[in-house]
Each structure stands twice: as C-alpha cells, then as structure tokens.
Amino acid sequence: MAARVITITSGKGGVGKTTGVANIGVGLALEGKRVIVVDADIGLRNLDVVMGLENRIVYDVVDVVEGTCRLQQALIRDKRLPELHLLAAAQTHDKTAISPEQMVVLCDELRQHSDFVLIDSPAGIERGFQNAIAGADEAIIITTPEVAAVRDADRIVGLLEAHEKGSPRLIVNRIKPEMVKRGDMLATEDVIEILAIQLLGVIPEDENIIVSTNKGIPIALDGQTGAAVAFRNIARRVLGQDVPLLPISQQRRLLARMRHLVGRG
Amino acid sequence: MGFVNKLLGREPRSKDIAKQRLQLVVVRDRHFLSPGVMQTIKGEIIQAISKHIEVDEENTKLTLSRSAGHHRLIADIPIQGRGRRA
Numbered sequence: 001m002a003a004r005v006i007t008i009t010s011g012k013g014g015v016g017k018t019t020g021v022a023n024i025g026v027g028l029a030l031e032g033k034r035v036i037v038v039d040a041d042i043g044l045r046n047l048d049v050v051m052g053l054e055n056r057i058v059y060d061v062v063d064v065v066e067g068t069c070r071l072q073q074a075l076i077r078d079k080r081l082p083e084l085h086l087l088a089a090a091q092t093h094d095k096t097a098i099s100p101e102q103m104v105v106l107c108d109e110l111r112q113h114s115d116f117v118l119i120d121s122p123a124g125i126e127r128g129f130q131n132a133i134a135g136a137d138e139a140i141i142i143t144t145p146e147v148a149a150v151r152d153a154d155r156i157v158g159l160l161e162a163h164e165k166g167s168p169r170l171i172v173n174r175i176k177p178e179m180v181k182r183g184d185m186l187a188t189e190d191v192i193e194i195l196a197i198q199l200l201g202v203i204p205e206d207e208n209i210i211v212s213t214n215k216g217i218p219i220a221l222d223g224q225t226g227a228a229v230a231f232r233n234i235a236r237r238v239l240g241q242d243v244p245l246l247p248i249s250q251q252r253r254l255l256a257r258m259r260h261l262v263g264r265g
Numbered sequence: 266m267g268f269v270n271k272l273l274g275r276e277p278r279s280k281d282i283a284k285q286r287l288q289l290v291v292v293r294d295r296h297f298l299s300p301g302v303m304q305t306i307k308g309e310i311i312q313a314i315s316k317h318i319e320v321d322e323e324n325t326k327l328t329l330s331r332s333a334g335h336h337r338l339i340a341d342i343p344i345q346g347r348g349r350r351a
Contacts, residue, residue: 183278
C-alpha cells in the first residue's frame with residue numbers, strides 16, 4: 001500500500017504543529033505503522049527537542065537533499081518505538097536552503113521507507129510553508145479556538161486548495177471546556193462553521209504537554225490524560241478508524257452536525 | 266443569540282463577539298475586500314444608479330454584514346432631490 005505524505009500546518013505560529021506531529025507520529029507508530037516525521041522548519045529546528053532526540057542528530061534534511069549523506073544516515077530511529085524515525089531540520093541554514101522541487105523528490109524517497117511521512121510545517125505562508133506542502137498528498141491544519149489563529153487557518157485552507165492539496169482536515173487544539181461553557185472561548189463547532197472543513201480531532205488544554213516536552217517524551221507514548229488520548233485517537237482516525245470524539249461538551253451533537261455541514265449526510 | 270442576550274439586557278458573550286468578527290474578517294479576506302476595493306465598488310454602484318436616479322454620494326454607505334446565515338454587501342443609498350411627478 002502506498003505511503004501517505006501528510007503535512008501538518010497552521011498559518012499561525014505556536015498553535016501546536018510540532019507537538020501535533022510528534023504525538024500523531026507516535027500514535028501511528030503505536031498502531032504498528034512505519035512513520036517518518038520530518039522537521040521542515042529549517043533554521044528553527046524544534047521537532048527534535050519535542051521528541052527528546054536532540055542529541056542524536058548527525059545529519060539533517062539539507063544534508064540529504066544536497067547529497068552529503070544517504071537518507072538512512074540521517075534518519076534517527078526513536079528507540080522507544082520500533083518504527084518511528086525523525087529527519088531533523090538543519091539549524092544553520094534558512095528556508096531558502098531547500099526548494100519545493102527538492103522536497104517533492106525527498107518525499108518520494110521517504111515514501112519508499114515508510115507507511116506515513118508527517119511533515120512539520122513552519123508557521124507562515126512563505127518558502128518554508130511552500131516547501132512543507134510541496135510533496136504532500138494531504139494536509140492537516142491545526143488551530144486554536146482564537147480569532148487570530150482561525151483567521152490564519154482560513155487563509156491556509158485557501159492556499160492548500162489553490163495548490164491542489166485537496167481539502168485539509170482540522171485539529172482544534174487547546175480547548176478549555178470550562179471557558180467554552182462560560183461563553184469565553186469559541187467552541188469547536190464555531191470554528192468548524194467558519195472554516196467549513198472536516199474535523200479530525202479536538203485536543204483539550206493539558207498541562208502535561210509542557211511536562212512531557214520538558215522531558216522530551218511525547219505525551220501520546222504512555223500518557224493517560226485528555227491530550228494523550230486525543231492524539232492517539234487522531235492517529236487512529238488518520239488510519240480510517242471511526243473513533244468518537246471525547247465527551248467534551250457537545251461533542252456527539254457536533255459530530256452529526258459536522259457531517260451535515262460538509263455534506264456527508 | 267446575541268439578539269436574545271440584548272433583549273434580556275445581558276452583555277454578549279465574548280465568544281459570540283469573536284465569532285461575528287471572525288465571520289466578517291474571513292469573508293473580507295476570502296474576497297480580497299480591502300477598504301480600497303470597497304470604495305471602488307461603492308463608486309461603481311453610485312455611477313450605475315445615478316444614471317437613473319439622483320443619489321446622495323457623500324452619504325452613501327457600503328457595508329459587509331451577516332444575517333440569516335448569509336454574508337451580505339449592503340448598499341445604503343440616500344435618494345437626492347424631489348423628483349418630478351409625471
């Protein structure tokens with residue numbers, strides 16, 4: 001079965017792309033899939049640190065693209081999971097070090113060695129974003145339930161469609177159920193109504209994310225809290241499994257409404 | 266929902282404000298409706314209508330709003346002069 005290349009992007013910075021890539025990657029690996037996660041944020045490398053692999057980087061994505069090393073030399077195997085590998089970003093270059101065309105070639109090579117390639121897109125809509133989506137088959141947009149993030153996400157939806165990357169799926173990150181209940185935070189259904197794309201999952205605000213990043217252990221690995229479960233569920237939905245949303249406020253009604261909104265009956 | 270809140274004398278919830286603002290800003294972004302473009306559209310509407318009826322250019326307003334599930338461009342065009350009975 002052909003590998004799937006998925007770019008995780010957002011537009012706005014700081015909404016949880018890198019954490020998302022790390023944890024969805026872990027979730028897919030836990031389901032037995034061969035996963036390569038790629039940090040496309042050249043110059044501002046972060047995926048390595050979130051995954052706790054920062055001391056194992058010898059070669060990076062620019063080295064691979066320039067032919068300084070073979071791909072296998074650059075792939076860092078996460079020892080906690082048999083089939084999860086990281087291709088780190090370069091730290092001493094910037095986004096112009098790689099072209100979208102080179103990313104397409106790289107993704108084609110990565111497909112030969114995996115079931116899933118997850119690309120961590122940088123924030124923005126410039127070269128870094130163009131690189132990150134060039135080789136992608138599909139995209140996941142991460143947003144938080146805040147005005148600026150949702151506005152940027154909408155722009156990204158438009159850009160992805162313009163680049164013929166299909167209709168992206170949405171993760172709403174950092175939902176605080178109490179604030180939603182009080183009317184002080186946009187609910188997931190509000191965000192879906194504005195963006196009108198399919199919902200992939202909802203991640204609750206979870207302090208344990210910070211703890212897990214401190215330790216360099218992605219929370220989806222063995223966490224039992226809201227965010228950990230949510231990430232693992234998202235991975236299973238990516239695999240096509242029908243996993244109900246966690247019971248955060250009106251999630252069940254939301255699922256039915258969402259299907260209706262995006263015309264899936 | 267905002268209407269009900271106003272009726273009951275309640276402050277609108279901040280998330281409703283956020284949602285309304287987002288809906289409008291997103292439509293502007295999607296259709297590239299900058300203030301410049303809005304001015305151009307307004308000018309062209311006034312030009313077209315002025316062919317048939319005298320209007321108050323200075324007080325004509327063009328706004329973007331949302332009601333009944335639809336985004337709408339609303340042109341508010343005051344009619345000038347008294348016309349003439351046929």
